[in-house]
Amino acid sequence: MRDVDTATPTPTRAPTAPILTLTGIGKAFGGAAALRDIDFDVRAGEIHALVGMNGAGKSTLVGVLSGQHTPDDGILTIDGQVLTGLTPRRAREHGIVTVPQKRDLVPTLTIAENLLLGELPRRGGVISWKAVDRAARAALDEVGLDLDPDVLTGTLTAAEQTMVEIAREVRRGGRVLILDEPTASLGGAAAEQVRTLVRRLRAQGTAIIYISHHLDEILDLADRVTVLRDGRRRLTVPVAELDEAALVFAIAGEHVDVERPPSVRTPGDDLLSITGLVVGHRLTDLSLRVRSGEIVAVLGPAGDGQSVLFPALSGQLSPDAGTLDIDGAHVPWADVRAALRSGLRCVTGERLAYGLIPGLSVDENIVLAEDRRARRRWIAWRSLHRRAAAMRERFGVRTIQADPPVSQLSGGNQQKVLLAKWLAGAPRVCFLEDPTNGVDVRAKADIHRLIDALADGGAAVLLASSDVAEVQRLADRVIVVTAGRPTAILDTAETTRDELVALTVGGSARE
Structure with missing residues (x-):
């Protein structure tokens, strides 16, 4: 990963008047109210977090802000000007831009081509590549990104792709930047790169609406937070006035236990054994064992070695080397039926792409x-x-x-x-890939209880994740993988969160 300027200046300006204000916004679909009497605003040089459970109304509110939905009630103003009939084009003309959770770049084009897509400068009807290069470098410099504009976007890391999308929207004149789950699929170091860029934009005066299910990220990054629940605004306060427990209660409307429960499990015999697993250059010499009644996590930066475990274990690909044994019996790689007969069940982290129809x-x-x-x-x-x-x-x-x-x-x-x-069907061995990616705090707690119940029932659970907090909450042991190689095996109960974060970026644990 290329180095990014990690300076994180904080805004020094006093609170300003809102750039964008919504008053009494209501929106219904087919008679069902999605938004009811919503008041919301965002100021220049502010990160205003918008949080809530799935279905709380966040997506509908973003649709109103970006001109995709016309509200049934209420008033929207930009710089004090009342707007009616807002469309996506008019929203962009007023500087309201959105970076969606699903990346919207063309991987076979360069960074420069993606930054200027649809508006490549021409001279005499022919694209001026010198002008393209100058404009692309200026756009990257404006947000402080040290990237080569001639590199194909498909070769970038997930964090770099997200930052290129942000740079593109800023270049297009974005003064109000809506970021929808920009770090949802990123690990600690990669997510921090994106947050560093967001802080830099705040310091430059951009108004930022930040949507995330990562509550620790909200508490660390945002200036104010608005909570939606059941289509209504339940809370708008400075982040400094909240802790995680208070924020969880505001989101869910009830107490949600997000702490790790006391362990009552006694692991039994080995059920899953992987020895010397090699998958190209992505994963080298991974060996692990998971016992009955145990949860073992493979933790690493998003897109690193743990990301190829699903295609290997589920039979999508045949590794270059290594063996797989379940309850002492050898299971051939890339033999889906044999894996299913052995009791192995694999749950993908890409639920709509590979898991559901x-x-x-x-x-x-x-x-x-x-x-x-x-x-x-x-x-x-x-x-x-x-x-x-x-x-x-x-x-x-x-x-x-x-x-x-x-x-x-x-x-x-x-x-x-x-x-x-x-x-x-009460499987004996479960492999779970990022099982709570993109879900809200209540659903995450429910899923964690389901995973606990699997292990309590005697299953061997292997978890691949880039979420340090989730690994600490669920796993009995953790195997840290960096640059495709296992670098540490730890008892989770004896390891701090800071140590796990340090290990995923190449640091070392406490002696």
Whole structure:
């Protein structure tokens, strides 16, 4: 990863009048109220965090701010000017820009081409590549990024891609920058790179609306925080007036236990054994054992060695070297049926790309992995819904309609559907890849309890994650992987969070 200027100047200006103000905003879809009487504003040189559970109204509010949704009630003003009929184009003309959670870059184009896409300077009808280079370097310099504009965007790290997207929106005149989960899929060091850039933009006077499920990040980064719940604004206060417990209560409306419960598990015999695993240059010589009733985490920066464990264990690829044994029996790599017969279940971190079928309903997705009758020409729908209902109840899947398309659910409920699909049959060995990525605080607590229950029931659980807090909450032991190599094996209870963060960026643990 290239070095980025890590200076993090703090704003010294006094609070200013809001650039953007929403007053009494309401929005309904099909008679269901998504937003009710929302007041919200953001000031120049401020990071204003917008938080809430999935379905609380954050996405709808962002849609109103960016011109994608026309509010049914209320007033929106920019620089004191009342706006009506706001569209995405008009929002951009007024300097309101959005960096979505899903990256919107063309990987086969250079950084410069992505920065100026749709407006490449021309001379006599021909693209002036010298002008492209000058404009791209100026855009990168404006936000303090030391990147080569001629590099293909697809070769960048996830953090660098996010920062290029931010630079593109700033270059386009963004004065109000909406960042939707910019660090959701990033590890500690990579996430800090993005936060450093956000702080720099704040110091330059940009008004930033910051959406994140990482509450520690909100408390560290934001100046003010607004909490939405059930489509209503429940709280707007300076972050300095809150701690994590108070913020969790405001988001959920109830106490949510996010602490690690006292361990009552006694691990048994080895169930999962991986020896000498090599996957190209991404992962080298990983060996580990997971016992019955134990949770072992493989922790590393996002995109590092732990990210290739899912394709290896799930049978998507055949590693270059290494062996896989379950309960003492050898399991061939890239043999999905053999892995399933052995009791191994793998849950992807990319739920909509690889885990669920968005066009199918919740119940169809839940039973898909175990429904042998899918091969027949007929489906016993009553039986399907009855079995799915039991799994919905067990895994806490909440829906408004009886059996909606899974694509209509919140991220947390989609993740619970995915877990129900693969884990309802009491598997012996579970591999979970970033199991709470992009879910809210209540759904995260629910999923953590489900994972605890798996281990309490005697399963061997292997967790691949870039989330240090989650690893500390769940794992009994942790294997740290940096630059594709295992660098430490630790008892989580005897290791601090700071030590784990240091190890993931190449530091050392306390002697």
